[in-house]
Structure formats: structure tokens, C-alpha cells
Amino acid sequence: MLLRHSSSAAHCQPRSGSRLATTCQATQTFPTPATLHQQQSLKAQANSLKFSKYQGLGNDFILVDNRHQRDLLVTATQAVNLCDRHFGIGADGVIFALPPDGDVDYAMRMFNNDGSEPEMCGNGIRCLARFVAEMDGDVPRRYRVHTLAGLIQPELLPDGQVCVDMGPPTLCPQAVPTTLEASQDGAAVAVPLQIEGTSWPMTCVSMGNPHAVTFGPADSPIQVASLPLAQLGPHFETHPAFPAKTNTEFVEVLDRGHVRMVVWERGAGITLACGTGACATLVAGVLEGRLNNVCQVDLPGGPLQIEWQDKGNRHVYMTGPAELVFAGQVALK
Numbered sequence: 001m002l003l004r005h006s007s008s009a010a011h012c013q014p015r016s017g018s019r020l021a022t023t024c025q026a027t028q029t030f031p032t033p034a035t036l037h038q039q040q041s042l043k044a045q046a047n048s049l050k051f052s053k054y055q056g057l058g059n060d061f062i063l064v065d066n067r068h069q070r071d072l073l074v075t076a077t078q079a080v081n082l083c084d085r086h087f088g089i090g091a092d093g094v095i096f097a098l099p100p101d102g103d104v105d106y107a108m109r110m111f112n113n114d115g116s117e118p119e120m121c122g123n124g125i126r127c128l129a130r131f132v133a134e135m136d137g138d139v140p141r142r143y144r145v146h147t148l149a150g151l152i153q154p155e156l157l158p159d160g161q162v163c164v165d166m167g168p169p170t171l172c173p174q175a176v177p178t179t180l181e182a183s184q185d186g187a188a189v190a191v192p193l194q195i196e197g198t199s200w201p202m203t204c205v206s207m208g209n210p211h212a213v214t215f216g217p218a219d220s221p222i223q224v225a226s227l228p229l230a231q232l233g234p235h236f237e238t239h240p241a242f243p244a245k246t247n248t249e250f251v252e253v254l255d256r257g258h259v260r261m262v263v264w265e266r267g268a269g270i271t272l273a274c275g276t277g278a279c280a281t282l283v284a285g286v287l288e289g290r291l292n293n294v295c296q297v298d299l300p301g302g303p304l305q306i307e308w309q310d311k312g313n314r315h316v317y318m319t320g321p322a323e324l325v326f327a328g329q330v331a332l333k
């Protein structure tokens with residue numbers, strides 16, 4: 001509502017909030033606080049974003065419906081702000097559902113919460129599958145999704161879990177990428193890396209994004225509960241042996257089909273779970289002769305079931321949950 005101090009109110013036929021100021025120039029108007037609030041919300045709406053927040057084992061993401069254009073609706077800087085847990089929505093990353101690129105259903109892109117763009121996200125693609133299924137009003141089905149890591153295929157299972165065909169791992173050190181040298185069948189397996197005065201045996205695996213997996217020094221196997229993850233993680237992430245930086249998984253073996261793992265993620269730090277990291281963990285465990293081809297990986301946010309047949313199609317399969325937390329609309333600054 002406008003308080004009008006003129007009798008020429010007939011000039012004032014506002015058609016939209018943004019026109020109020022110019023349409024009413026001829027009259028002297030004093031907006032009430034309520035009007036100001038309305039004008040500000042309208043301005044915000046012009047620059048606002050609809051989103052859904054999902055989580056997979058506590059690894060949480062802001063999902064954006066970007067299916068009607070290829071340009072991302074959110075910049076890297078805006079993603080950093082949206083992911084802020086105090087001044088934004090709060091998340092480990094922002095994920096975009098994009099129009100199909102060739103013979104697929106959708107494409108997916110992502111920003112980590114530091115604004116960097118990874119090639120793939122395992123927990124994220126389970127969330128994306130539920131997000132698009134909810135928008136499409138679909139029954140459980142399998143999607144073909146193009147990512148910067150190639151074709152990934154999540155399938156919605158009747159029990160609500162999502163099983164993802166993650167494709168085959170890449171083990172050639174140059175392609176991971178790592179400067180650590182191949183030690184076994186063209187792969188960097190248990191290669192020592194000096195960090196903070198300790199020699200860590202590292203096995204390097206790409207699931208489209210780079211991972212360095214360690215079970216700890218031979219004389220001091222990892223116990224995840226007592227690992228100083230926040231202190232150690234950044235040394236691995238930024239070590240020169242990893243030219244594209246790395247995600248690092250620290251693994252405690254419970255038995256040949258069951259491990260505990262904690263992760264320091266590239267571009268996000270400590271997260272409650274990492275899907276690609278759980279896949280890399282099983283691959284590393286098989287290569288090091290520690291694990292069977294099927295394994296439960298317990299993460300701080302809960303368990304993932306992983307399977308990798310190192311013979312045959314060599315694809316890794318990951319099964320776990322993905323859930324909607326809330327949906328809303330936010331002003332983009």
C-alpha cells in the first residue's frame with residue numbers, strides 16, 4: 001500500500017512491483033515499511049533460485065533444476081555462498097540437473113563448497129536420480145546420466161535405495177592423476193608417500209575424480225576413531241604428487257567384506273560420506289589383496305554396499321540411500 005500526498009493518484013496504476021517507483025514519479029509517495037518489504041521480496045524473486053536440498057548418508061547437496069538451459073543458473077561464487085552453513089542454505093556442494101547431451105536422459109554438473117568443479121559425485125548422483133524422478137513423477141527406473149567422468153547409470157530400487165553403475169575405475173597413474181609410479185599391473189598400489197614424518201602406503205584410483213586410499217603404515221594400521229583427520233587431510237589434498245589435488249580415504253579393515261572409512265574430500269574437507277571414495281576404497285582393497293569383491297563400507301553418515309569384479313566388465317556398483325531434506329526458494333546474491 002502507498003501513502004499518497006497528492007490528489008493525482010490517477011497516474012498511479014502500478015502494473016508490477018518494479019514499475020511502482022517510475023509510474024508514481026509525478027506524485028509524492030512515501031512507502032510504508034510493509035511496502036518496502038514487498039518491493040524487496042519482489043526484487044529478490046527476480047533474482048531468486050528454486051532449490052531442493054538432498055542428502056546421501058549426510059553428504060548434502062543443493063539440487064538445481066537446470067534442465068531448460070545449458071548455462072548454469074548459479075556461478076561458482078554463488079555456490080560457495082549457498083553452501084555456507086551459517087549465511088546460506090548449507091551443503092557440501094551444488095548439483096545441477098542439465099538437459100541431455102546425446103543419447104542420455106540427463107547431464108549432471110556440480111560445484112564443491114569451495115567453488116571448484118569435480119568430475120563426479122557418487123552420493124550426489126543418487127540424490128540427482130531421486131530429484132529428477134520426483135520432478136518427472138516417475139516410477140522406479142534406471143537413468144543414463146552424462147557427467148564429466150562419462151556415462152553413469154543410477155537405478156531407483158523399489159525399496160527406495162539407489163544402485164549406481166559407476167563405470168570402471170581408472171588405475172593408470174597419469175590418468176588418475178598422480179606422479180606416484182605404477183607398482184603393480186600398471187597401477188600405483190601401496191606406494192609410499194611421506195606426509196608429516198610418516199610413510200603412508202597409497203593406492204591411487206580414479207572414479208572419474210581422483211582418490212588416494214590408505215590403510216595406514218604396516219606397523220600402525222588405521223583406526224578411524226583416533227585419526228587426526230582435520231590435521232592430516234589438507235597435506236594429502238594439496239601434496240604435489242596429486243596434480244589435480246585428491247580426495248583421500250583412510251580405511252580400517254574389520255574383515256574382508258567390511259571396512260570403516262573416513263574421508264577428506266578435495267574442495268570440501270571432512271564430509272560424512274563419499275560415494276566415489278567408497279568405490280575407490282573397495283578397488284584399492286582388492287588390488288592390495290585385503291578385501292573381497294563385495295564389501296560394506298561404513299562411513300560416519302552410514303553404510304554403502306560396493307561391488308567390483310576386477311575381472312569381466314570391471315564396473316563398480318554402489319548402493320545406498322538418497323533423501324529429500326527440504327525444498328525452497330533463495331535470493332541469489
Ligand SMILES: N[C@@H](CCC[C@H](N)C(=O)O)C(=O)O
Pocket residue numbers: 059112117118119120121122123124209210247265266267268271273274275276277
Ligand atoms: N562426495 C562426493 C565427491 C564430491 C567431489 C569431490 N569432492 C571431488 O572434488 O572430487 C561423492 O560422494 O563421491
